[in-house]
Amino acid sequence: MTLALASPALIGPGIRRRHRIERIAGLGFAMPALVLLLLTILAPLAVLVVLSATNYEFGGIDMDWVGFGNFQKALADPIIRRSLLNTLVYVAIVVPGGVFGGLLIAVLVHRRTRSRSLYEVIYFLPVTSTLIAMATVWQFLLHPSLGPINGVLKWLGFAPVAFLSEPTTALATLAVIGIWQLLGFNMILFLAGLTAIPRDLYEAADIDGCSGGIDRFLTITWPLLGPTTMFVLITTMITAFKVFDTVAVMTRGGPVGATEVLLYNIYLEGFQYFHTGYAAALTFVFLAFILVFSAVQTFSLDKKVHY
Amino acid sequence: MAHSSTPTATTVTPAHSALRRFIGLALVHAVLVAGAVFMLAPFVWMLVTSIKPPAEIFSAEISLWPKQFYGVENFRFAFEKAPLLRFALNGVIICTGILVVQLLVAIPCAYALAKLNFPGRNLLFVLVLLGLCIPVQVPAMPLYIALAHLGLLNTYFSMMVPFFLSVFAIFLFRQFFRSFPDDIINAARLDGMSEFEIVWRIVTPSAWPAIAAFAVFSTVAHWNDLYWPLIVISDARLAPPPLGMMFFADAETGSNYGALTAAATILTAPLVIAFLIARRRFIDGITMTGVK
Numbered sequence: 001m002t003l004a005l006a007s008p009a010l011i012g013p014g015i016r017r018r019h020r021i022e023r024i025a026g027l028g029f030a031m032p033a034l035v036l037l038l039l040t041i042l043a044p045l046a047v048l049v050v051l052s053a054t055n056y057e058f059g060g061i062d063m064d065w066v067g068f069g070n071f072q073k074a075l076a077d078p079i080i081r082r083s084l085l086n087t088l089v090y091v092a093i094v095v096p097g098g099v100f101g102g103l104l105i106a107v108l109v110h111r112r113t114r115s116r117s118l119y120e121v122i123y124f125l126p127v128t129s130t131l132i133a134m135a136t137v138w139q140f141l142l143h144p145s146l147g148p149i150n151g152v153l154k155w156l157g158f159a160p161v162a163f164l165s166e167p168t169t170a171l172a173t174l175a176v177i178g179i180w181q182l183l184g185f186n187m188i189l190f191l192a193g194l195t196a197i198p199r200d201l202y203e204a205a206d207i208d209g210c211s212g213g214i215d216r217f218l219t220i221t222w223p224l225l226g227p228t229t230m231f232v233l234i235t236t237m238i239t240a241f242k243v244f245d246t247v248a249v250m251t252r253g254g255p256v257g258a259t260e261v262l263l264y265n266i267y268l269e270g271f272q273y274f275h276t277g278y279a280a281a282l283t284f285v286f287l288a289f290i291l292v293f294s295a296v297q298t299f300s301l302d303k304k305v306h307y
Numbered sequence: 308m309a310h311s312s313t314p315t316a317t318t319v320t321p322a323h324s325a326l327r328r329f330i331g332l333a334l335v336h337a338v339l340v341a342g343a344v345f346m347l348a349p350f351v352w353m354l355v356t357s358i359k360p361p362a363e364i365f366s367a368e369i370s371l372w373p374k375q376f377y378g379v380e381n382f383r384f385a386f387e388k389a390p391l392l393r394f395a396l397n398g399v400i401i402c403t404g405i406l407v408v409q410l411l412v413a414i415p416c417a418y419a420l421a422k423l424n425f426p427g428r429n430l431l432f433v434l435v436l437l438g439l440c441i442p443v444q445v446p447a448m449p450l451y452i453a454l455a456h457l458g459l460l461n462t463y464f465s466m467m468v469p470f471f472l473s474v475f476a477i478f479l480f481r482q483f484f485r486s487f488p489d490d491i492i493n494a495a496r497l498d499g500m501s502e503f504e505i506v507w508r509i510v511t512p513s514a515w516p517a518i519a520a521f522a523v524f525s526t527v528a529h530w531n532d533l534y535w536p537l538i539v540i541s542d543a544r545l546a547p548p549p550l551g552m553m554f555f556a557d558a559e560t561g562s563n564y565g566a567l568t569a570a571a572t573i574l575t576a577p578l579v580i581a582f583l584i585a586r587r588r589f590i591d592g593i594t595m596t597g598v599k
Binding site: 018019021022024025026027028029030032034035036037040042043044045047048051058087104105108109111112115117119120121122123124125126127128129130131133134136137138140141146148151152155180183184186187188189190213242244245248249260263266267268270271276279280283286287290291293 | 424426477589
């Protein structure tokens with residue numbers, strides 16, 4: 001650009017040469033990424049589409065076309081329906097808990113000066129820790145007879161609860177662990193949103209007589225945090241929808257299917273029972289949900305501009 | 308701070324408002340401390356149990372300190388029963404391998420998308436954006452079948468290959484490179500630098516904060532990932548920390564809590580210690596998905 005302005009007479013061949021170099025360099029630089037994109041995302045997706053229309057079983061020799069049979073089977077399969085319902089219930093617990101919990105902690109931590117970094121570290125610790133290792137610890141914490149949580153319940157005079165082996169409590173217990181894991185993450189996102197709110201808005205509100213903490217929150221903080229909240233909401237939904245680790249380690253879908261979730265069933269069908277074709281169809285069901293969440297996110301990010 | 312303009316009309320005295328402030332502050336800290344207890348309880352209990360003898364673990368009373376220090380035995384047992392250091396080393400190998408390839412692939416591609424005109428650029432960018440929405444669980448099965456046919460299951464390569472391309476890294480670095488001044492790039496071109504040199508010697512060093520943040524993000528994600536290793540690895544000697552922990556917990560049938568918590572401590576420690584040292588970098592790195 002600067003060249004062109006400086007010496008308009010000389011641009012002809014120079015610019016053309018430049019463009020050629022740019023084109024070759026651009027293609028060369030993009031090539032490794034493009035090849036990997038083809039090999040690890042696009043080609044697998046294409047294969048998955050084909051597989052989902054067959055009854056292929058990994059290791060088997062013959063396969064037949066079944067068209068949309070796998071999808072029909074999935075919709076009618078009580079196990080899949082239950083696992084989808086379980087996943088949505090899990091999401092329905094983790095999302096409000098994780099989002100409003102994160103918001104509450106962020107608002108409270110935001111105004112602290114000396115203790116802020118200490119609280120940040122404490123709340124963020126579970127995000128960095130290895131969930132599988134901590135799941136083992138949770139299992140022990142929740143143990144019906146040996147765990148300290150039941151110890152406290154007994155001390156308070158309640159009957160002990162077998163959190164993970166009781167169908168009514170198992171899924172909710174996993175959801176609480178899910179909240180425990182992502183609360184700090186959400187808190188940090190909200191803190192970033194809170195920092196972006198100009199201080200003079202609060203001062204103006206003070207002058208207008210809106211000085212109570214809850215008033216200030218409802219009139220300034222909450223509306224201005226709108227875009228952040230939307231973002232946190234969607235990322236939490238996606239994370240929660242992908243729940244797998246705690247199920248695989250702590251309950252394996254049990255007791256009596258109470259914690260079977262979609263991804264765990266896909267794992268079982270695809271990599272344990274090797275119902276490859278069927279699992280491919282289930283993968284598309286999974287992907288459809290993720291895409292819907294992502295689409296909502298994209299549209300809400302567009303809105304962000306208007307604030 | 309706005310002072311109340313009608314101090315006489317109501318009963319708001321300085322002492323009164325100080326008391327209110329104090330109560331408010333106490334309430335805030337009460338909520339935060341209660342939450343902190345919930346967050347820290349598993350860590351505290353993990354550490355306490357890892358140094359308790361079995362008799363105290365299986366006793367009904369809750370105590371935060373063992374009467375008899377049994378840490379040496381628990382940790383020794385954990386180390387003898389499972390190659391915990393090997394799991395950690397596997398984690399280091401996999402995370403390093405993935406990160407190096409991710410950077411080598413993503414940085415030039417991001418530069419090309421940000422600064423170079425080449426045919427198919429917009430299409431590639433659209434594909435990158437689409438790729439952002441596709442979690443690894445989606446291409447997992449075709450990749451597994453391909454790796455099985457190539458005889459590559461149970462290798463480090465099989466654990467790393469789905470993550471070599473990070474569309475997120477491309478997206479992130481592209482945003483970063485776009486704000487890099489064109490004048491500097493043009494000046495470098497006039498000095499006779501090749502595009503290759505410009506990427507690695509001029510543009511990349513300027514993106515250091517983004518690269519550091521991405522490195523943290525990638526390392527934490529892959530150190531803790533269970534889904535993919537669980538699929539391609541059955542050989543315990545290749546297991547990364549989460550899978551190793553799972554094997555260990557299975558082998559121990561969940562009864563030796565002292566050794567289990569000792570193992571959990573060892574496998575959680577590297578990241579937690581790194582986090583405590585480089586607190587800001589970790590928080591920025593892991594949450595940077597939120598600052599797009």
